[in-house]
Amino acid sequence: EELRHKADANEVQQISEELRHKADANEVQQISEELRHKADANRVEQLNRELTLYLQTVNYAKMYLQLVQTNLMKLIKEAEKRLPRALSKDEIKKIIDEKYHIFDAMYVAFEDRFRGTREDIKKRIEIYLPYVKEARTRTKEAQVLDVGCGRGEWLELLKEQRINAKGIDINRIMVAQTKELGLNVEEADVVEYLKSQKDNALLIITGFHIVEHLPFEIMVKLFDESLRALKTGGTVIFETPNPENLMVGAYTFYYDPTHLHPIPPDTLKFVAEARGFTNVKILRLHRRNEQTSAVGDPLHELMERMNMEQDYALIGYKG
Numbered sequence: 001e002e003l004r005h006k007a008d009a010n011e012v013q014q015i016s017e018e019l020r021h022k023a024d025a026n027e028v029q030q031i032s033e034e035l036r037h038k039a040d041a042n043r044v045e046q047l048n049r050e051l052t053l054y055l056q057t058v059n060y061a062k063m064y065l066q067l068v069q070t071n072l073m074k075l076i077k078e079a080e081k082r083l084p085r086a087l088s089k090d091e092i093k094k095i096i097d098e099k100y101h102i103f104d105a106m107y108v109a110f111e112d113r114f115r116g117t118r119e120d121i122k123k124r125i126e127i128y129l130p131y132v133k134e135a136r137t138r139t140k141e142a143q144v145l146d147v148g149c150g151r152g153e154w155l156e157l158l159k160e161q162r163i164n165a166k167g168i169d170i171n172r173i174m175v176a177q178t179k180e181l182g183l184n185v186e187e188a189d190v191v192e193y194l195k196s197q198k199d200n201a202l203l204i205i206t207g208f209h210i211v212e213h214l215p216f217e218i219m220v221k222l223f224d225e226s227l228r229a230l231k232t233g234g235t236v237i238f239e240t241p242n243p244e245n246l247m248v249g250a251y252t253f254y255y256d257p258t259h260l261h262p263i264p265p266d267t268l269k270f271v272a273e274a275r276g277f278t279n280v281k282i283l284r285l286h287r288r289n290e291q292t293s294a295v296g297d298p299l300h301e302l303m304e305r306m307n308m309e310q311d312y313a314l315i316g317y318k319g
Helices: 002-080 088-102 104-114 118-140 153-160 174-178 190-195 215-227 246-252 266-272 302-308
Strands: 144-148 165-169 185-187 200-210 230-241 278-289 309-317
Touching: 002 088, 002 174, 088 153, 104 174, 118 153, 118 200, 118 230, 144 153, 144 190, 144 215, 153 165, 165 174, 174 185, 174 190, 190 215, 215 230, 215 266, 230 266, 246 302, 266 278, 266 309
Parallel strands: 144 165, 144 200, 165 185, 200 230
Antiparallel strands: 230 309, 278 309
């Protein structure tokens, strides 16, 4: 009887072990399946992202070719009407300026790759809405002008707030895209457009990541024409990369090959004040990381310079 009980106990233990091993094997197989599905899903997501970027680039190229074709036809028709009379300086300039649009499609693709999604950008620039609302309380209703409006995130945000706004940009594809969104946009050079505006006509002039593209003399003209075109109590807001952050000043600033040079905050502030803006202040934005070393540590200042705000905004007022 004892032997029979021992045999039964051994058999039960053996069966239990077999069941446990089967359960472990099933669990391992299930985990493996889950990992494989996750890996497949991640790969599919990556391929979808790459395909989306590729299709966007193709679309930009198509749009650019259509715009080039349209403009070439206009130039040909104009030449047919005017020849053999010599072309005017403006006509010659218009023909020469066509070369500056060669890279429009590539620059839009660059913005999509490095600037971030529309929703990310809109979230980041919400910080400027109080300045617009404040300006509206100081002066009568007038238009906000966004120079170098790009993909139109700021214009879209202002439209959602029911604020009258217009954007200008020299990139034809960006202008075409923003128009498709129902935004008020025009293809124009920033200084030439401002020159065409009446005195004391605008509420606010904004420009996000534009001043670092401009030669110094053009940047000075931008401030001069902005001051003239703004209403008394009007505001300028220009955001630009912050070279106080060592990573920005030495590295990430140069992601964009159309950037000329980083502008230190004190330099831009001086230019604004020298051209007549008052109560000029610098708003530092988008800190990279939290402080990673204690005060007093020899590496503290270096780490602060690595992690500090990556952008800054100049905000100035017309007195």
